[in-house]
Amino acid sequence: MRQTRFKWAAALALIMAAPAVFWSCSSDDDDEKDPLTVNTNANKTGEHPEAGRLEIPKLKGGVANMLLVKRLSSGQVNYCIEWSLAKKAQRWSAFRWDRTNSGGYVKREDVFTEDYDIPEVYRTTSSHYSGSGYTRGHILASADRWNSLEANRQTFLYSNMQPQLYSFNGGIWATLEMKVRSWNNDAFRDTLYVVKGGTIDNDSQILEYARKGTPLQLLVPKYFYMAILCKNKSTVNSGYKAIGFWMEHRSFYDDEKNVAPYIVSIDQLESLTGIDFFCNLPDHIENEVEKAVMRNAWGFQ
Numbered sequence: 001m002r003q004t005r006f007k008w009a010a011a012l013a014l015i016m017a018a019p020a021v022f023w024s025c026s027s028d029d030d031d032e033k034d035p036l037t038v039n040t041n042a043n044k045t046g047e048h049p050e051a052g053r054l055e056i057p058k059l060k061g062g063v064a065n066m067l068l069v070k071r072l073s074s075g076q077v078n079y080c081i082e083w084s085l086a087k088k089a090q091r092w093s094a095f096r097w098d099r100t101n102s103g104g105y106v107k108r109e110d111v112f113t114e115d116y117d118i119p120e121v122y123r124t125t126s127s128h129y130s131g132s133g134y135t136r137g138h139i140l141a142s143a144d145r146w147n148s149l150e151a152n153r154q155t156f157l158y159s160n161m162q163p164q165l166y167s168f169n170g171g172i173w174a175t176l177e178m179k180v181r182s183w184n185n186d187a188f189r190d191t192l193y194v195v196k197g198g199t200i201d202n203d204s205q206i207l208e209y210a211r212k213g214t215p216l217q218l219l220v221p222k223y224f225y226m227a228i229l230c231k232n233k234s235t236v237n238s239g240y241k242a243i244g245f246w247m248e249h250r251s252f253y254d255d256e257k258n259v260a261p262y263i264v265s266i267d268q269l270e271s272l273t274g275i276d277f278f279c280n281l282p283d284h285i286e287n288e289v290e291k292a293v294m295r296n297a298w299g300f301q
Helices: 002-027 149-154 172-182 266-273 283-291
Strands: 065-071 077-084 089-097 135-138 161-164 191-198 206-210 218-221 223-231 240-248
Touching: 077 149, 089 161, 161 191, 161 218, 172 223, 172 240, 223 266, 240 266, 240 283, 266 283
Parallel strands: none
Antiparallel strands: 065 077, 077 089, 089 191, 135 161, 191 223, 206 218, 223 240
């Protein structure tokens, strides 16, 4: 009799526990948030739920940095930026491509705009760039957001700019941007997650300060990088693969049409930049996709 009562008690405990299990699974309608998978380095999402998106690197955070979330009037996230108030410079722009924001062609208006989400004293403006010797280099490129006029206009915020040499901006960097855009198609990706930026954190990775010591001082990165994560229907690593690029910010490249020499793994890119990319991936997937590049899978020999 005691054994029978124990069996019924155990069965009742399982029945009572079942709704909690089902609730956990059904509430997880995004593969970015799996509560049953260990993720030791994920961003905290209390203040900014968007920090949990797969494209968002580990936030530097603190009072000297801002996470800027650029939304469309529909509520859809267009892209995100981490902005350094102390350096008046962006650490990165992060965005994604999928069927909802790809395709189309809108005419760019080239209306550069101050970012009013940043306190005035910490913004960059047209005055910072005028006469500096550097172009206003989009990080999220205008051509990366041709799906709507509203989405395209947001790419012209000064918070999405880094000063770039004209020949770099229109040369090897433009070649890399076109290569990455070639992966934005249904045959290649379900979702493509992209992080782009210039180095601002370490003095050895800053090319110079244009107009140093003046109110219009402009930090110029010595290196630019991209980190790309692809999710598709492959059975390898749950469908994820990743690739990184690291380029010196200089005027001349022997072959401006070949980006293969600048490929690095995400682990290597993290060592170079000090940024923890794709930290919101479950650890077992993150560790695998970040340690090596499957070059053939990205169309490289």
